[in-house]
Amino acid sequence: xxxxxxxxxxxLVQSAQRGNLEAFNALILHYQTQVYNLALHLLGDAAxxxxxxxxxxxxxYKALAKFRGGSFRAWLLRIVSNACYDEMRRHKRHPTxxxxxxGDMDDEANPHLTDGGPLPEQTLQQYELRALLERALAKLPxxxxxxxxxxxxxxxxxxxxxxxxxxxLGTVKSRLARARLAMQSLLQEEGELLPGRxxxxxxxxx
Amino acid sequence: MNAxxxxxxxxxxxxxQLDPATQSRFETDLATDPTLRQRVDAVREVVTLMRSVPLxxxxxxxxxxxAMVAQSVKRVAPRRPPLLMMRLATxxxxxxxxxxxxxxxxxxxxxxxxxxxEQQQPTVETxxxxxxxxxxxxxxxxxxxxxxxxxxxxxxxxxSMKKSLAPAETQSxxxxxxxxxxxxxxxxxxxxxxxxxxxxxxxxxxSAEDGxxxxxxxxxxxxxxxxxxxxxxxxxxYAETDIQQPTEAPGALTYGLTSEPQKPVRxxxxxxxxxxGILGIVTLCxxxxxxxxxxxx
Numbered sequence: 424x425x426x427x428x429x430x431x432x433x434x435l436v437q438s439a440q441r442g443n444l445e446a447f448n449a450l451i452l453h454y455q456t457q458v459y460n461l462a463l464h465l466l467g468d469a470a471x472x473x474x475x476x477x478x479x480x481x482x483x484y485k486a487l488a489k490f491r492g493g494s495f496r497a498w499l500l501r502i503v504s505n506a507c508y509d510e511m512r513r514h515k516r517h518p519t520x521x522x523x524x525x526g527d528m529d530d531e532a533n534p535h536l537t538d539g540g541p542l543p544e545q546t547l548q549q550y551e552l553r554a555l556l557e558r559a560l561a562k563l564p565x566x567x568x569x570x571x572x573x574x575x576x577x578x579x580x581x582x583x584x585x586x587x588x589x590x591x592l593g594t595v596k597s598r599l600a601r602a603r604l605a606m607q608s609l610l611q612e613e614g615e616l617l618p619g620r621x622x623x624x625x626x627x628x629x
Numbered sequence: 630m631n632a633x634x635x636x637x638x639x640x641x642x643x644x645x646q647l648d649p650a651t652q653s654r655f656e657t658d659l660a661t662d663p664t665l666r667q668r669v670d671a672v673r674e675v676v677t678l679m680r681s682v683p684l685x686x687x688x689x690x691x692x693x694x695x696a697m698v699a700q701s702v703k704r705v706a707p708r709r710p711p712l713l714m715m716r717l718a719t720x721x722x723x724x725x726x727x728x729x730x731x732x733x734x735x736x737x738x739x740x741x742x743x744x745x746x747e748q749q750q751p752t753v754e755t756x757x758x759x760x761x762x763x764x765x766x767x768x769x770x771x772x773x774x775x776x777x778x779x780x781x782x783x784x785x786x787x788x789s790m791k792k793s794l795a796p797a798e799t800q801s802x803x804x805x806x807x808x809x810x811x812x813x814x815x816x817x818x819x820x821x822x823x824x825x826x827x828x829x830x831x832x833x834x835x836s837a838e839d840g841x842x843x844x845x846x847x848x849x850x851x852x853x854x855x856x857x858x859x860x861x862x863x864x865x866x867y868a869e870t871d872i873q874q875p876t877e878a879p880g881a882l883t884y885g886l887t888s889e890p891q892k893p894v895r896x897x898x899x900x901x902x903x904x905x906g907i908l909g910i911v912t913l914c915x916x917x918x919x920x921x922x923x924x925x926x
Binding site (some may be wrong): 438444445448451452455456458459460462463469473477478481484485513549552553556571574575578583590596597599600601603604606607 | 635636637638639640641647670672675676678679680681682683684685687688689690691692694695697698744806890
C-alpha cells in the first residue's frame with residue numbers, strides 16, 4: 424500500500440537544499456514539462472531545448488543553496504531562461520519559425536507521461552491549434568512570447584513573471600497586453616486554419 | 630469615458646489584476662460601452678485559446694543521478710586557484726610587455742637628438758667642438774649659407790661670432806672661432822681636420838644638397854677624431870669612431886681638448902637593451918606559465 428505523500432513544495436525544496444537528491448528529483452518531475460516547453464519556445468529546437476532543460480536542472484541543483492524562498496518555479500524558470508540565452512549566445516542561435524519541423528512531437532513523447540491511447544478528434548484539433556499557436560508565438564518578440572507563455576500557459580502570476588524575467592510588474596503588464604494584442608492579430612490572419620470551435624468571435628463578427 | 634481604458638488595463642482586468650476601485654470603475658464602463666466589451670472579449674478569447682492548448686511533453690525525464698551531480702560539482706572546485714594564478718600571470722606579462730615596449734620606444738625616440746645633445750655636455754669647455762656640432766645639426770636640415778648664419782649659437786659669447794660671419798659668406802669657422810674664443814690659437818693653427826674648413830664645403834656645395842652632405846661628413850670627422858683624446862664620450866657613435874680612427878688626426882686631438890684628461894666614459898648601450906631583454910624574457914616566461922596553466926584542468 425503505497426501512500427502518495429501530499430505535495431509540499433517548500434518541504435521538498437528544503438530537503439533538496441540539505442542534499443536530498445530524491446527530493447530534488449520530485450521537483451524535477453513536477454516542473455520538467457514547463458521547463459522543457461519554455462526552452463522549446465525560446466530556442467525553437469527540440470534537441471537544444473532538451474539539452475538546455477537538462478543543463479538547467481543540473482545548474483539549479485548546484486545553485487540550490489542560493490534560493491532564499493519565494494516562488495521556486497519562478498527561480499527555476501529564470502535559470503532555464505538564462506541557460507537558453509547562454510545557448511543562443513554560444514551558437515548564435517535565433518528562435519526559428521520552423522515549428523512545422525516538429526510535426527507530431529507527441530509521437531516521440533515520454534511514454535511514461537502519455538497514456539498511449541487512441542487520439543480522439545478533440546485531441547487532434549487541439550494539436551492543430553497548438554501548431555497554429557506555436558507558429559504565431561514564434562513571430563512575437565522574445566520578451567512578449569515568454570511573458571505570454573508564463574501567464575497564459577503556465578499560469579504564473581504577474582509577480583512570478585516579474586521574478587522570472589527580473590522586470591517590474593508594470594513591464595509585465597504592458598508586455599502581456601502587447602503580446603495578447605499581437606496574438607489576436609496573428610490568429611485573425613490565420614482564422615480559416617483554426618478549428619471551427621476555436622475561431623475568434625471577433626473575427627466572425629468583423 | 631472608455632477612452633481612458635487602454636490595452637494594459639483590459640489585459641489586467643481579464644486577469645483580475647486591477648485594484649478593487651479601478652475594477653469597479655472598469656466594470657461600470659463595461660456595462661454601458663459595447664466597444665469596451667468587445668475589446669475585453671477579444672482578449673479573453675486569446676487567453677482561452679492559449680490555455681486550452683496542452684503543453685508539449687518532454688522527450689524524457691530529467692532526473693539527476695548522484696554521478697551527474699558529483700561530476701558537475703567536481704568540475705567546479707579545482708578551477709579557482711589556477712584561474713587566479715592565470716589572471717595574475719597574465720597581468721604581469723602584460724605589464725612587462727608594456728614596460729619593455731615603452732623602454733624601446735623611449736630609446737628610439739630620443740636617440741637621434743640625444744646624440745647631438747649629449748655631445749654638448751662633455752665638450753662645454755671646448756667651444757670649437759660645440760660650434761662644429763651645432764653646424765652639423767643645422768647643415769643637415771638647411772642650405773649651407775643659412776646653416777652658417779644659424780650655426781651661431783644662442784649663448785652670449787657666440788653672438789660676436791655670428792656678427793663676424795654675417796658679411797662674409799665664405800668665412801671659415803676657424804676665423805670666427807679664433808675671433809671670439811680664448812683658445813683661438815689652437816684652432817687657428819693648420820690642422821689636418823678638413824671638416825672645420827667650412828668654405829671648402831660651401832664652395833663645393835653652394836646650394837646643392839650634396840655639398841651639404843659632404844660638409845656634414847667632413848664636419849663630423851674632426852668631431853670624431855677629437856673625442857678619443859680624452860673628451861668624455863657621450864654615446865656609442867663616438868665610442869665606435871674612437872676605435873676606428875685612433876691616429877688619424879693626432880694633432881687635432883690635443884687642440885680641442887681641455888687640460889683635464891678624463892677617462893672615456895662609455896655610456897653603456899647594454900643597460901636599456903639589457904633591461905628590455907630581461908623584461909622580454911620575463912614576458913615570455915609568464916606567457917609560458919599562463920599557457921601551461923590554461924592547459925591544466
